[in-house]
Amino acid sequence: MYSEKVKQHFQNELESIRDAGLFKDERIITSPQGAEITLKTGEKVLNFCANNYLGLSNSPQLIEAAKEAMDTRGYGMSSVRFICGTQDLHRELEYRIAKFFGTEDSILYAACFDANGGIFEPLFTEEDAIISDQLNHASIIDGVRLCKAQRFRYNNGDMADLEEKLKEAQKARFRIVVTDGVFSMDGNVAPVDEMVRLAEKYDALVMVDESHSAGVVGKTGRGVTELFDIRGKVDLITGTLGKAFGGAIGGFTTGRKELIEMLRQRSRPYLFSNSLPPAVVGAAIKMFEMMDETAELQDKLHSNTEYFMEKMGKLGFDIKPTQSAICAVMLYDAKLSQDFAARLLDEGIYVIGFYYPVVPKGQARIRVQLSAAHEKEHIDKAVAAFEKVGRELGVI
Numbered sequence: 344m345y346s347e348k349v350k351q352h353f354q355n356e357l358e359s360i361r362d363a364g365l366f367k368d369e370r371i372i373t374s375p376q377g378a379e380i381t382l383k384t385g386e387k388v389l390n391f392c393a394n395n396y397l398g399l400s401n402s403p404q405l406i407e408a409a410k411e412a413m414d415t416r417g418y419g420m421s422s423v424r425f426i427c428g429t430q431d432l433h434r435e436l437e438y439r440i441a442k443f444f445g446t447e448d449s450i451l452y453a454a455c456f457d458a459n460g461g462i463f464e465p466l467f468t469e470e471d472a473i474i475s476d477q478l479n480h481a482s483i484i485d486g487v488r489l490c491k492a493q494r495f496r497y498n499n500g501d502m503a504d505l506e507e508k509l510k511e512a513q514k515a516r517f518r519i520v521v522t523d524g525v526f527s528m529d530g531n532v533a534p535v536d537e538m539v540r541l542a543e544k545y546d547a548l549v550m551v552d553e554s555h556s557a558g559v560v561g562k563t564g565r566g567v568t569e570l571f572d573i574r575g576k577v578d579l580i581t582g583t584l585g586k587a588f589g590g591a592i593g594g595f596t597t598g599r600k601e602l603i604e605m606l607r608q609r610s611r612p613y614l615f616s617n618s619l620p621p622a623v624v625g626a627a628i629k630m631f632e633m634m635d636e637t638a639e640l641q642d643k644l645h646s647n648t649e650y651f652m653e654k655m656g657k658l659g660f661d662i663k664p665t666q667s668a669i670c671a672v673m674l675y676d677a678k679l680s681q682d683f684a685a686r687l688l689d690e691g692i693y694v695i696g697f698y699y700p701v702v703p704k705g706q707a708r709i710r711v712q713l714s715a716a717h718e719k720e721h722i723d724k725a726v727a728a729f730e731k732v733g734r735e736l737g738v739i
C-alpha cells in the first residue's frame with residue numbers, strides 16, 4: 344500500500360537531494376540534436392554538451408537509411424533475438440562492427456549499459472579475477488557486481504598499480520583487465536598499449552569500453568586499438584551506438600569468437616530483452632558504410648578540438664590535456680562551475696558544469712564536448728563567450 348509513511352519517506356529523500364544541490368533538472372529541447380538546438384523557451388543555443396561527436400544525430404543519410412529499413416523490415420521485432428528477433432540486418436550490423444574494429448565477431452544489445460551488464464557473469468566465475476580501473480563507467484561496475492569473480496581495483500590509468508593488482512591476482516584461473524577507452528570527465532585515454540603489455544606479461548585478458556572513444560579516437564576513428572596500433576590485441580570491446588555512431592540507441596560487444604558465442608548463449612540482457620528495431624539497425628549499417636568511405640568527420644572533429652584547445656589555452660584557461668573530443672575546462676570551485684555554465688547559457692552556449700561527487704572534491708569544471716557538426720564560427724562564438732564570462736568572473 345502506498346501509505347503516508349512510504350510517501351513521506353520518498354518526499355524526504357527527494358528533499359535531501361534538492362538540499363544537497365544534486366537534483367537533476369532536465370532542459371527540454373524542441374529541435375533535433377545538433378550544433379544549434381532550440382530550447383522549449385524558444386531560445387536557440389549552441390550545443391557543446393552532447394556526445395554527438397561526429398554530428399550524425401540528425402544526419403539526412405542516416406534518417407533515410409532508417410526510413411528504408413522501416414519500409415522493408417517493419418517497425419519492431421516483438422521478440423528477443425533467439426526466438427524470432429533476428430533479421431538479416433542484425434547479422435549484417437554485427438559483421439560490420441567486427442570489421443570496423445578488426446575483431447572476429449560481435450553481439451548487439453539494447454544499449455552499452457546492457458553490453459557491460461551482461462559481459463562478465465557468463466564468462467567468469469569465483470575462480471577468476473576482474474581488475475577494473477577506479478573510474479570505470481557505472482555499467483561496468485554493475486556488470487562486475489553481477490559476477491562472482493574476485494574484484495580488484497586500480498587507480499585511474501596507473502599502470503604500476505595495475506601491475507600490483509595483476510601480481511595479487513596470479514592465483515586466479517583467468518584474469519581480465521577492464522577499462523574505459525576514454526574517461527568521460529577528463530577526456531584522457533586509457534594507456535591501453537601498456538595494459539596489453541602487462542596483460543601479456545601476467546597472462547590476463549583485456550577489455551575496453553569504447554563508448555567515448557569509438558568513432559573519435561585514432562586517425563580514422565577506430566578507437567584506442569588504432570591510436571596505439573594494437574588492433575587484434577584487445578580481447579573484448581564494448582561500445583554504444585548512442586554517441587559518435589549516430590546517437591540513437593544500441594550497444595555491442597565485439598571481440599574473440601568463442602567469447603562472443605558464449606555471450607550469445609548466456610548473456611542475460613541479450614537473452615531476455617528485445618531485439619533492436621530495424622530502423623536503428625539499418626541506419627547503423629549505413630553509418631559504418633560511411634565510416635569505411637571516408638574519415639572526413641574524424642578529421643573535422645580532430646581539427647575542431649585542436650582549434651578550441653589552442654584558443655582557450657591562449658586565453659589562459661586551464662584545460663586538461665585531451666586525446667579525445669572532451670575538454671575539461673578546470674574551475675575547481677563548485678559554485679563557480681555552476682555560475683559559469685549559467686552565464687554561458689545566457690550567452691547562447693550550452694555546456695554543463697560538473698562538481699563533486701561526479702568529479703573529485705575541488706576539481707569542479709566545465710566539460711566541453713566538440714563535434715564534427717561544429718563550424719569554425721560556432722567555436723569562435725563559444726570561445727568569445729568563455730572569454731567574456733571568464734573575465735567577468737575573474738577566472739582569466
Ligand SMILES: *Cc1c(COP(=O)(O)O)cnc(C)c1O
Pocket residue numbers: 453454455456457459480482523527552553554555582583584585592593594
Ligand atoms: C555512455 C556510456 C555507456 C552507456 O552507453 P548506452 O548505450 O547509452 O547505454 C557505457 N559505458 C561508457 C564508458 C559510456 O560512456
